[in-house]
Amino acid sequence: MLAAFAQAASPQAASPSAGPASGPAALPHPTETMVVLGSPVPVPLAESSVSVVVLPVEGKTLSLESPQELLRQDSSVYLEERGAGGGQADMVLRGGTFEQALVLLNGFRINDSQTAHHNLDMPIPLDAMDSIEVLHGAGSTLHGADALSGVADFLTAAPSATSLRLRAGEGSFGENEESTLGELARKRWSSRLTAERNFSTGFMADRDYRNEDASSESWISSRLGISDLLFAMSDRSFGANQFYGPYNSWERTKGWFASGRQELGSRTVVAFGYRRHADEFILLRDNPSVYENNHIDGSWQASMRHTRTVATSSVILFGLEADGDSIRSNNLGLHARNRGAGYVDLDFRPDKSRWKLSAGLREELFSGDLQSALAPHLAGSLRVTDQLKLRTSGGYGYRLPTYTDLYYSDPATIGNANLKPESAWSGEAGADWTASSRLRLSATGFYNRQHDTIDYLRYLSAIRPANSVLPASCPTDTWCAVNLSGLHFAGVETSATWVPAKGQTVQFAWTQLVGAQPPLNSLQSEYALNYPVENIHATWIVALKHALNVTNSVAIAKPYQQPGNPLWNSTPYPVWNAALTHDSGKIRPYLRLANLSNTGYQEINGVAMQGRSITGGVSLWLGR
Numbered sequence: 001m002l003a004a005f006a007q008a009a010s011p012q013a014a015s016p017s018a019g020p021a022s023g024p025a026a027l028p029h030p031t032e033t034m035v036v037l038g039s040p041v042p043v044p045l046a047e048s049s050v051s052v053v054v055l056p057v058e059g060k061t062l063s064l065e066s067p068q069e070l071l072r073q074d075s076s077v078y079l080e081e082r083g084a085g086g087g088q089a090d091m092v093l094r095g096g097t098f099e100q101a102l103v104l105l106n107g108f109r110i111n112d113s114q115t116a117h118h119n120l121d122m123p124i125p126l127d128a129m130d131s132i133e134v135l136h137g138a139g140s141t142l143h144g145a146d147a148l149s150g151v152a153d154f155l156t157a158a159p160s161a162t163s164l165r166l167r168a169g170e171g172s173f174g175e176n177e178e179s180t181l182g183e184l185a186r187k188r189w190s191s192r193l194t195a196e197r198n199f200s201t202g203f204m205a206d207r208d209y210r211n212e213d214a215s216s217e218s219w220i221s222s223r224l225g226i227s228d229l230l231f232a233m234s235d236r237s238f239g240a241n242q243f244y245g246p247y248n249s250w251e252r253t254k255g256w257f258a259s260g261r262q263e264l265g266s267r268t269v270v271a272f273g274y275r276r277h278a279d280e281f282i283l284l285r286d287n288p289s290v291y292e293n294n295h296i297d298g299s300w301q302a303s304m305r306h307t308r309t310v311a312t313s314s315v316i317l318f319g320l321e322a323d324g325d326s327i328r329s330n331n332l333g334l335h336a337r338n339r340g341a342g343y344v345d346l347d348f349r350p351d352k353s354r355w356k357l358s359a360g361l362r363e364e365l366f367s368g369d370l371q372s373a374l375a376p377h378l379a380g381s382l383r384v385t386d387q388l389k390l391r392t393s394g395g396y397g398y399r400l401p402t403y404t405d406l407y408y409s410d411p412a413t414i415g416n417a418n419l420k421p422e423s424a425w426s427g428e429a430g431a432d433w434t435a436s437s438r439l440r441l442s443a444t445g446f447y448n449r450q451h452d453t454i455d456y457l458r459y460l461s462a463i464r465p466a467n468s469v470l471p472a473s474c475p476t477d478t479w480c481a482v483n484l485s486g487l488h489f490a491g492v493e494t495s496a497t498w499v500p501a502k503g504q505t506v507q508f509a510w511t512q513l514v515g516a517q518p519p520l521n522s523l524q525s526e527y528a529l530n531y532p533v534e535n536i537h538a539t540w541i542v543a544l545k546h547a548l549n550v551t552n553s554v555a556i557a558k559p560y561q562q563p564g565n566p567l568w569n570s571t572p573y574p575v576w577n578a579a580l581t582h583d584s585g586k587i588r589p590y591l592r593l594a595n596l597s598n599t600g601y602q603e604i605n606g607v608a609m610q611g612r613s614i615t616g617g618v619s620l621w622l623g624r
Contacts, residue, residue: 036107037135037151038142038379038393040317040345040358041307049358049379050393051136051428051444051493057129058157062167062590062619063551063579065198067126067154072555075509075535076136076150076493080603084594084610085175085198085209087238088251089120094136094448095489095513095531096149097455100399100424102139104153106230108259108273111146113325114297114332115404118277122154123232123257124215125196127165127181130157136493137446138397138426141343141360141377144321148397148424149448156230158190158219159183162623169590169617173610174201177617188221203610206241206248206285225263232257239285242606245412250285254278272302283410291410295332297403299325310346317345317360332407337400338367345377354383366400373398373423387434394427405454405481413456414474416481424450438499449488455528456481457520468521479526486518487528503543511535515560525562530605534558534572547584553577573601588619 034042038050045054053074057067064070066086071077080090080098090098099116102109105124112118132154139147165181179196195214202208215232233256240249259273276298283291301323308316319342326336345360362375379393401419408415430444456479457470464476474480491513498506513533517525539553554576561570576596582588591614598612 035133037133037153038139040142040347040360041315046389046432046434047356047381049356049381049391051391051430051446053134053136053495055132055134057126057131059583061127062581062583062588063549063592064126065592065594065615067122067129067132068120069577070132071134071152073507073509073537073539073553074134075495075511075537077134077152078532078535078557078603080530081609082240082243082604082607083207083209083238084173084203084613085200085211085238086126087209087211087236088117088240088243090117090604091120091152092531093134093150093152094426094446094491094493094511095515096424096448096450097453097527097530099402099405099454099527100146100148100397100422102143102145102147102151104143104151105257106156106228106259106261107153107271108257108275109144109146109299109301109323110154110257110275112277112297113299113403114277114279114295114327114329115402115408116146118253118279121234121236121253121255121277123213123234123255123275124154124156124230125179125181125194125213127179127196128156128192128194128215128217128232129154131155136444137393137428137448138375138377138395138424140373140375140397141362141395142345144323144341144362144364145339145373146397146399148399148422148450149426156192156217159185159192161185164622165619167617167619169615171200171592171615172613173203174199175613175615176200177615183623189219191218192216202239203613204241204608206239206250207610209236209238211236225265225269226261227263228259228261230257230259240281242608243604246606247283247412248285250282252280267308268304268306270302270304272300274298274300293329293331293410295327295329295403297325297327297329299323310348311350313349313351315347315349317343317347319343319345327403329403331409332403335403335407340365356381364398373421389432390430391432392427392429394425396423396425398423399454401454401481411478413479414481419454419481420452420483422450422452422454422483424448440497441495443492443494445490445492447488447490452483452485453487453528454481455484456526457523458526460522460524463522468523469518470523484518484528486516489513489515505539505541507537507539507541509537513560520562526605529560529562531560532557533560547582549579549581549583551579551581573599575599575601586621588621589617590619591616 033045035052055070078092082088091101093101103119135151139151167179169177177198182193184191197212199210213234217230220227235254237252240251255277257275261271279295281293282288303321305319321341324338341364343362347358349356357380360377365372375396377395381391383389426448428446433441493511495509536556542550556574558572578593581590594613
């Protein structure tokens, strides 16, 4: 949950063993890749005992259309996008459903209490981000509910120089994009203001979109410590043709987010955040009176954490958290719930030893009939040599049903007010090898066993099988929410980074999954069985003369074929993207080419993805 709040961004954390400050310190700036996910305090990436991938955003914004494009570089992440432009997309980690992945912004929860379809509805622009950290595996001990299969944290960082950036571009299918970024950097105070929008007439009927977002963030250093204040808002509207069934639907989401974080000396951090999100859905765009939903949900979160040094080099973390959410909807009704949690984590690092151990325990209490959850976690690593590190970890994750899971009802979908919370045990073991300054390799084997998995099922035919897990009241051709038992996954994820020559970098990531599912007896799964059994991503970055950079990336995914379901195509499909950018000077042109292979594919059953497209523009940089 807010346990990632050792900092506003990874590189800005204070050392837990530091003494009291004698006066206001200068704002820190990135000097080393640090991670906060899965660890009680920030640690260098090379020393992490869990599987964490760090995806830098700074310096790559011209080659990216949206943060989702960067997430695809992690082969254990499978994005279920419904179109271009960075609109609605669902994130799947290690085979879990998109509802089982926790999304954070600077450690604050972004997961939507109405429906997890909006979890990646980030309120801040791409230009405001510094990096994305992705934790593979259960993370509920430190990060709270929803972290069954992993966590993604979108991080910002204080600017290191005063500058102004303006960008504008156009592309295929009537695409248009503009953004502005203004940064002011001082020794003890920094601020960033960002805004962006992109829109398109769509590559097919009723697939147009318009995305707008803006943010303002300030960092202030005082005798107490660093203060971080963030305010952001977003507005996204899009044609939702085939998104939720055979309908020419339309949807609009709007929201704002505000957070404050305050260091109280070098050992204590307090934080508070609030998120408001609205969703307007029209089933038939050309006839809105047939069916329309309006949902408004809000959530608040507060945390306090304290670290103490133990035996010189070890750290113990204590944390308290509280959060609540509510919804007002013409379809879902009026509901609210609250949670409170306490947790402790010991990071044991004996002096001059090559091993370390981290153990944590979280107790979370829920309002109403959802009772409580106890989430343990254990992780350890051994550095065999300076080049080779072995690591292993295991933990427990859990998730409450969203309000849509519980109460939603429309002509295609019916919720279930009797759903139980879902949970999962997971474990992993892996190795990281730095073969040389030019080659780094990593491999991890993992296992995940789920309980009471929340999914939506429907009959494949009018003939209903005996002993069906669906209630008799579920109509034919309607998705009905249920709890499934007996779902588990095993897999291997590997990655390699190779520098064959100066100015060239090759990155390769491959994840293979083997899942065991309960017999569904002629039933179709909407979410739980929509995962790739093979997912490969390769990137080749070449720095040419005159500050020109060429990026080539190829992704190949093979979806799981649901037994007895002829409606889903499990044929592997490739997607090739490329970008050419000029990364120096005041005027910086860029060119992005998406789906150069012009592959026809679907990441969500029945939702066609955009074919080949080209976007080009120019960015004006003023200042340092």
